[in-house]
Amino acid sequence: MADASSERETPAKPRLLSDPKFRALVFQIIASITVAAFIFFIVRNTLHNMESRGISTGFGFLDRVSGFGILQSLIEYNETSTYGRTFVVGLLNTILVSVLGVFFATIIGFIMGVLRLSSNWLISKLAATYIEIFRNIPLLLQIFFWYYAIGFNLPGPRQAMSVGESLFLSNRGLYLPAPVFESGFMATGLAIIGSIVAVIFLARWARKRFEATGQLFHTVYASLAILILVPALVFFASGSPMHLDYPSLQGFNFQGGVVVIPELFALVLALSIYTAAFIAETVRSGIQAVSHGQTEAASALGLRPSWTLRLVVIPQAMRVIIPPLTSQYLNLTKNSSLAAAIGYPDLVAVFAGTTLNQTGQAVEIIAITMSVYLVLSLVISIFMNWYNAKMALRER
């Protein structure tokens, strides 16, 4: 009797093979070995193939002279620069396109998203048409359209379209007036930085006062006043130490000013219009996610419509909007690589394209290019996650 009951109390130890922990361990070891063997196989093949084709390895090529020019460069660059500098030029051009694209796409996207929800039937339908047309057409096709079909058919410099004799759009690109800074501009620069710092402190103070007393302070108007008035006063007090360099037609093209090359123009246009269509949908669904009860409660409390929007709807909508907005920014950054198709000198075009063709060091170059995009994606998601955490609902 005693034997039987103790047998029942201590069940037989399960067989090792049916122990979930042991099985998980075995499975992981098998999986790791398979992956390691696969990587080893690839690395061995690659090394062997490169040796037999006479391709050198290593990153020494970055110090060699590139010998080709680049259409647009934000830093000093010419044919005698190194491949390392080519990489930097391409990277800066990629960042330029991404930043411009994110800026315009956000503006167009938010406007279109709000218009989509307009009570005006015609406006709402127009916004819907915009969204449905542009997000259902491949981005590359849109880039080709703006670049080849529209850009190539713009008038030449002599018949350029102009706005107020300072902005010129022709098939050579968009010419804008360039600011030229003179020696005394330092004071204005300091004033701008100082007023930005002042605005940040003002916003903090206003928020603290709002949380302590409930009194609202019009931070927006005050900040705008500080940001515009203070630098303007300093600027004129120091004798206007800056002038605009207007582009002017000389010979067959414009001289002076800054030029937005047609490739950049078409690329930014296509990227922002395409991404804005997605952002508009994000904004629309974010605003619709704020339940109507919230707006009604706000008006029951006696909040003005503008306050309802600012204090009730937008903070709640932003929480829904930010995560998909982040992925749209990531998509835009990755899509900026389509620049290569129309010859805009971005990272893929000058580095994974021209440099790869000249040096043949495929493995290193593709690895560098891919890691750049991975790092860019990581930076954007870290920043947006930080912003999201700041905006997230703080449950009390």
Add this chain to the structure above:
Amino acid sequence: MSHDFAPLPDLPPPGTTVGVIGWLRRNLFSNTINSALTLFAIYLLSTLLPPLFNWLFFKADWIGDSRDACTSGGACWVFVSARFSTFMYGFFPDNETWRINLIFIALIACMVPLFIEGFRHKVKLGLFVIFVFPIFGFILLFGGVFGLEQTETSQWGGLTLTLLLASVGCVAALPLGIMLALGRQATNMPAVKSMCVLFIEFWRGVPLITVLFMSSVMLPLFLPEGVSFDKLLRALIGITLFQSAYIAEVVRGGLQAIPKGQYEAADALGLSYWKKMGLIVLPQAMKIVIPGIVNTFIALFKDTTLVIIVGLLDVLGMVQNALNDPNWLGYSTEGYVFTAFVFWIFCFSMSRYSQSLERKLHTGHKR
């Protein structure tokens, strides 16, 4: 002394709140800003639309076979009609194009029952379309057996290639994506989980264009000497790996949406891991991720245009190619508008389908 209370008949509502006028007042002229916006929009439309429609339809040239037929100043659709077969079939031999048509007709015939409400064998048919149909399609397209003339992959192009890349990429990525999603959910196996996370995040973090570059220049280096892949196959491998990461994330969303009770119930029944996943979790999860998969398919369908970069000629590539023909210089707008229309039809109808599916499947899975 009772007199019947007979109410007067209801007065009609004020004329300005019903009918066309009421609708106009409510929707277009509800306040000053709206009225101004409406008038501005009407002005914009009336200046932009007539020239657009004139160019597109009324002044366009439709009939002819060379650029001499384009005289009226509108769009020259002759360019599109003259090149139509290359846009659709690429450089496929002219007398073999029936094979491509047959694939499409068969595919549509297989797909139609999937949309019919109450058709009993949807799952079986779906599995047939995903796993058996591609073999049939490949035999027809490639030929070389059953007396069919063999074709080269370099002859495949146009819309055929676009659809081929997108559908093969998506179907091949499906099993891989499901395995990756399961791996990412396997919390008791940290090594497997971290490998899956690394794989997924890597492919999601890089642009497709670098993936295509990689598959065209690096893949040949990865293979043992003497083994070489066709250009199309290399692009397909890149697209499949890329797409599998996106599908994995969609499937993960579905796995997370299944209530924990389902997992626990399967464990309580003593089902093994694969039985639990295959019989309980995945059938429910796959049902709710169909809209998400359709959305990634749409994204991939648009992205396949990038294969131009590695020298494959999809429908956009064929149009670019035709635009370089000296006989047809200067008709880029027509070419792009036509291609945009083709893509738009596909993407718009698929996204509408995915939206309606989402509404239909919305019930019963929200916690």
